[in-house]
Amino acid sequence: MALSGVEIFKLLPKTNCKKCGHPTCLAFAMKLAQRQATLDLCPDVSEDAKKILGEASAPPVRPITFGTGDRAVKMGEETVLFRHDKKFVNPCILAVEIKDTLSESDITKKTEEVLSSEIDRVGQKLRIDAIALTNVSGDKAKFEAAAKIISSKAPNVPVILATTDPAAAEAAAKLFAGKRPIIYGAGPVNAEAMANIAKAEKAILGVTAGGLDELSALTEKIKALGVEDMVIDSGAKKAKDIIGNNTLIRRAAVKKNFKALGYPVINFAQRDDSLHEALIAAVGIAKYASIVVLSSIEKWKNLVMFTLRQNIYTDPQVPMQVEQKIYKIGEATPDSPLTITTNFSLTYFIVSGEIENSKVPCRLAVMDCEGLSVLTAWAAGKFTASKIAAFIKESGIENEVKHRELIIPGYVAILSGSIEEKLEGWKITVGPREANGLPAFLKARTA
Amino acid sequence: MAFVAPKETYSGKVYQVNIGTGANALSFGGENVLPFNAFEGAVPNKPVIAYEVQDVPPSDWPENVQKPYSSVSGDPVTWAKFCQETLKAKAIALRLVGTHPDRENRSPEDAAKTVKDVLSAINVPLIILGSNHAEKDSPVLIAAAEASKDKNCIIGKAQEANYKTIAAAAMANNHKLIAMSELDINLSKQLNILITQMGFDKERLITDPMCSALGYGLEYTYSVMERIRLAALTQNDLTMQPPMLADVGMYVWKIKETQAPESEVPLWGNAEERGIAWEATTAASLIMAGAELLIMRHPKAVSAVEKVIEELV
Numbered sequence: 055m056a057l058s059g060v061e062i063f064k065l066l067p068k069t070n071c072k073k074c075g076h077p078t079c080l081a082f083a084m085k086l087a088q089r090q091a092t093l094d095l096c097p098d099v100s101e102d103a104k105k106i107l108g109e110a111s112a113p114p115v116r117p118i119t120f121g122t123g124d125r126a127v128k129m130g131e132e133t134v135l136f137r138h139d140k141k142f143v144n145p146c147i148l149a150v151e152i153k154d155t156l157s158e159s160d161i162t163k164k165t166e167e168v169l170s171s172e173i174d175r176v177g178q179k180l181r182i183d184a185i186a187l188t189n190v191s192g193d194k195a196k197f198e199a200a201a202k203i204i205s206s207k208a209p210n211v212p213v214i215l216a217t218t219d220p221a222a223a224e225a226a227a228k229l230f231a232g233k234r235p236i237i238y239g240a241g242p243v244n245a246e247a248m249a250n251i252a253k254a255e256k257a258i259l260g261v262t263a264g265g266l267d268e269l270s271a272l273t274e275k276i277k278a279l280g281v282e283d284m285v286i287d288s289g290a291k292k293a294k295d296i297i298g299n300n301t302l303i304r305r306a307a308v309k310k311n312f313k314a315l316g317y318p319v320i321n322f323a324q325r326d327d328s329l330h331e332a333l334i335a336a337v338g339i340a341k342y343a344s345i346v347v348l349s350s351i352e353k354w355k356n357l358v359m360f361t362l363r364q365n366i367y368t369d370p371q372v373p374m375q376v377e378q379k380i381y382k383i384g385e386a387t388p389d390s391p392l393t394i395t396t397n398f399s400l401t402y403f404i405v406s407g408e409i410e411n412s413k414v415p416c417r418l419a420v421m422d423c424e425g426l427s428v429l430t431a432w433a434a435g436k437f438t439a440s441k442i443a444a445f446i447k448e449s450g451i452e453n454e455v456k457h458r459e460l461i462i463p464g465y466v467a468i469l470s471g472s473i474e475e476k477l478e479g480w481k482i483t484v485g486p487r488e489a490n491g492l493p494a495f496l497k498a499r500t501a
Numbered sequence: 502m503a504f505v506a507p508k509e510t511y512s513g514k515v516y517q518v519n520i521g522t523g524a525n526a527l528s529f530g531g532e533n534v535l536p537f538n539a540f541e542g543a544v545p546n547k548p549v550i551a552y553e554v555q556d557v558p559p560s561d562w563p564e565n566v567q568k569p570y571s572s573v574s575g576d577p578v579t580w581a582k583f584c585q586e587t588l589k590a591k592a593i594a595l596r597l598v599g600t601h602p603d604r605e606n607r608s609p610e611d612a613a614k615t616v617k618d619v620l621s622a623i624n625v626p627l628i629i630l631g632s633n634h635a636e637k638d639s640p641v642l643i644a645a646a647e648a649s650k651d652k653n654c655i656i657g658k659a660q661e662a663n664y665k666t667i668a669a670a671a672m673a674n675n676h677k678l679i680a681m682s683e684l685d686i687n688l689s690k691q692l693n694i695l696i697t698q699m700g701f702d703k704e705r706l707i708t709d710p711m712c713s714a715l716g717y718g719l720e721y722t723y724s725v726m727e728r729i730r731l732a733a734l735t736q737n738d739l740t741m742q743p744p745m746l747a748d749v750g751m752y753v754w755k756i757k758e759t760q761a762p763e764s765e766v767p768l769w770g771n772a773e774e775r776g777i778a779w780e781a782t783t784a785a786s787l788i789m790a791g792a793e794l795l796i797m798r799h800p801k802a803v804s805a806v807e808k809v810i811e812e813l814v
């Protein structure tokens with residue numbers, strides 16, 4: 055585990071010189087422990103202390119950037135086991151396998167699927183991040199030829215070059231020179247040769263072994279050979295072993311600061327049955343994988359995987375927000391009812407879901423309240439009569455609807471009079487307190 | 502430095518709950534480790550998936566999940582038998598949605614009759630759910646609990662507004678009870694305490710921290726479940742040790758992603774596969790957070806989750 059503030063304090067000069075910008079060495083030590091300051095701010099710290107603190111303050115899971123340019127993806131840097139403790143940092147990378155036994159046209163087709171996989175969801179752009187080319191043929195020439203197709207069709211997509219043959223790895227890696235590919239991988243037999251190639255090509259090295267003992271020994275050996283950036287595979291294929299090994303790896307890194315397993319984890323989820331594969335990938339995404347390799351990327355599956363990854367990796371301390379605007383639900387006409395709520399994503403999802411269930415076409419005005427729910431936003435002075443009136447006026451809704459009636463949540467019934475005062479010509483109607491009352495409420499109005 | 506597996510020993514464990522009677526009775530819960538961490542403790546039971554059946558035809562379900570039941574869903578007894586015999590359901594969840602005042606507004610007596618009819622047609626354990634109308638659920642679930650006396654069913658859901666009558670009915674008729682609160686670990690704990698203070702045995706409770714669909718607040722349910730489970734294991738908090746329910750189907754099959762046809766949203770792909778995957782992935786995520794009992798709708802989603810459970814244990 056990382057050092058505590060007091061443990062760090064013992065290693066500092068204890069001069070309270072303030073050169074680091076903190077009032078005392080103890081205050082500085084506390085900031086260091088929370089990773090809110092870096093040791094280079096202290097000009098007087100001893101070399102010994104630097105070494106100890108440097109090792110202890112490095113993130114427990116090594117940060118690595120895979121690929122280069124716009125499509126580069128970050129891995130590692132994780133500090134916790136549970137997302138409610140602190141945000142999971144770098145979302146799991148999704149890669150699709152392309153076998154070198156496929157025909158040129160099939161390789162091209164799959165590569166193009168990756169390039170066109172991008173979907174926008176709640177304001178985030180989500181996509182298949184990487185390609186994993188596997189040397190299933192065992193033939194160096196085939197592997198190189200397939201790598202050529204990929205490097206020309208998708209020069210910016212990060213690539214995993216999966217082969218146990220050092221010569222094939224080297225030939226393929228040269229096609230991605232300077233692009234930070236992952237060479238996967240090094241096992242107990244070829245570790246030295248693979249480490250040399252990874253070093254020469256400045257590539258990340260995928261390391262695989264049967265079990266965590268052997269894996270730790272191997273990463274230490276490879277580190278001693280001069281390769282720092284590794285991704286690790288415990289050999290787990292079955293869901294049970296993926297959860298078990300990934301959990302032990304993350305615990306060893308985060309709780310014991312065990313450096314030999316402090317690397318991003320790669321899981322291979324390929325299955326014949328695409329839905330089963332999606333669920334194995336879900337196990338990896340929820341339980342600590344930094345890369346999950348899939349065999350197919352159908353659109354429906356991508357949407358499911360992207361959404362799960364987004365859910366698991368959201369910041370639990372920052373409410374998810376939706377964009378402030380007036381949403382049309384169903385085939386809303388200028389006569390359809392207009393309702394209003396706040397922009398906390400959960401509020402929006404529940405309210406819009408209930409309106410959809412009612413089958414009554416509506417407009418839903420979603421007002422930016424910094425992601426607070428209705429009652430909280432009202433209590434915090436963000437969902438007030440004057441703000442609601444201003445939002446409605448500025449939204450331009452008066453040109454879109456024929457009527458002048460706004461339905462407000464029942465919890466803020468108290469606002470109805472003052473909104474009517476501030477929003478001339480409008481009638482305010484008090485809706486149900488809970489969203490689940492909306493279907494009955496809306497249906498009763500149209501009946 | 503040699504690797505030493507950082508295993509945990511926890512002071513608490515999850516209660517094991519058994520449901521049903523005879524040869525098809527089932528147990529779930531009972532583990533003393535985090536979900537599927539069998540490498541460091543006991544995981545005596547697998548999560549159980551119950552097929553959802555309604556007392557009225559599922560006209561409110563999207564077409565893709567109505568389809569598998571189109572020839573049987575006109576009648577709850579036929580529907581339940583189909584789940585047990587053709588789909589090999591291990592348990593059935595009968596939702597009395599037709600009792601809701603905004604729906605068919607069926608009477609508690611109607612509900613009791615449906616429960617009796619379904620029970621006499623099946624031999625797997627039965628979960629009996631109200632329509633989630635706090636007021637109406639009280640008389641409906643009292644009648645349902647009496648109609649199923651001594652069949653060791655699960656009755657639900659007891660909420661803050663109606664727990665007294667429903668818990669009393671479950672207790673008097675020897676049933677298990679679902680206690681539901683809304684996405685808040687403290688509310689969940691408080692409700693469990695209130696119910697046990699009535700004399701209800703805490704080992705007969707099932708906690709429903711409220712489900713959410715993938716993309717629609719799943720992360721909240723996921724984290725509340727993880728926190729409840731950690732409180733049960735690491736703090737040995739007796740009020741947090743009942744197994745947990747994920748009522749997946751009804752939350753998943755009302756969102757846009759499980760309904761919108763591909764023609765409307767080409768980037769989302771095939772609607773039927775998308776819907777099935779949505780339900781299966783929501784369920785698979787929640788069993789990793791600690792859910793031991795799931796209520797689901799689409800047969801293909803159920804088999805996919807059962808298959809992954811086989812691989813997890």
